[in-house]
Amino acid sequence: MLGGTIFLNCGIDLREGFLYYCKIVCMRETIIVKVNSAYPEKEKIQQAVEVIKNGGLVIFPTDTVYGIGANAFLPEAVKKIYQVKGRTFKKPLILLLENQGQVYPLVSEISEEAKKIIKKYWPGPLSLIFKASPLGTILTGGLKTIALRIPDNKIALSMIKTAGVPLATTSANLAGKKSPIRARETVKDFKNKVDLIVDAGVTKYQVESTILDLSVYPYQIIREGYIKKYEILNTKQ
Secondary structure, eight states, X not given: OOOSEEEEEEEEETTXXXXXXXXXXXXXXXXXXXXXXXXXXXXXXXXXHHHHHTTOOEEEEOSSSEEEEEETTOHHHHHHHHHHHTOOTTSXXXXXXXXXXXXXXXXXXXXXXXXXXHHHHOSSSEEEEEEBOHHHHHHTTSOSEEEEEOOSOHHHHHHHHHHTSOEEEEESSOTTSOOOSSTHHHHHHHTTTSSEEEEOSSOSSOSOOEEEEOSSSSOEEEEOOSSOHHHHHTSOO
């Protein structure tokens, strides 16, 4: 159990006289921590990392929008992201990494063309879908592909490096709502549903990452975000 507030959601079938549904989610009261975006304070990064290591949820800034993240190696923590966000399990999460070396254990192959794209756009607002390795398949709950990104944000990179694990993430908004570019935009929907919110002001790009599928050929743009389609098409493959 991570903390003190308990949310109890129960339904009772009075005709049958028994409890037919009961779901208990244990969360602590959300802590909001202000962090210097240019020079992230180590003790505050460590505070966020402790939550991640213990299976909690943290809202934090990336270069694109604010994300909600969990330890990618803890399935129950990842599941909580879907629960608090109201997101369908059919929509995979993106794993944020700290460096390119962390990509190789998670994917089955990286073509020379893919390497050129990585070199040009990482770290940055481009998420890439690869064919998953056996480890990658485990982290995605059995999917054959895996989405990865290295963000251009000191706080996010510090958290990933200090935690020593990829962060399973998605934008910190309820399903169907606009992605937040400021921490305060997340408080209403996620207060007491996540453990910690890292507030570092407005994000750099203020729009979602572009998602490019490298698991198929020709490559396909799944979502156009900050990086536009024509820019990617102009990348020499």
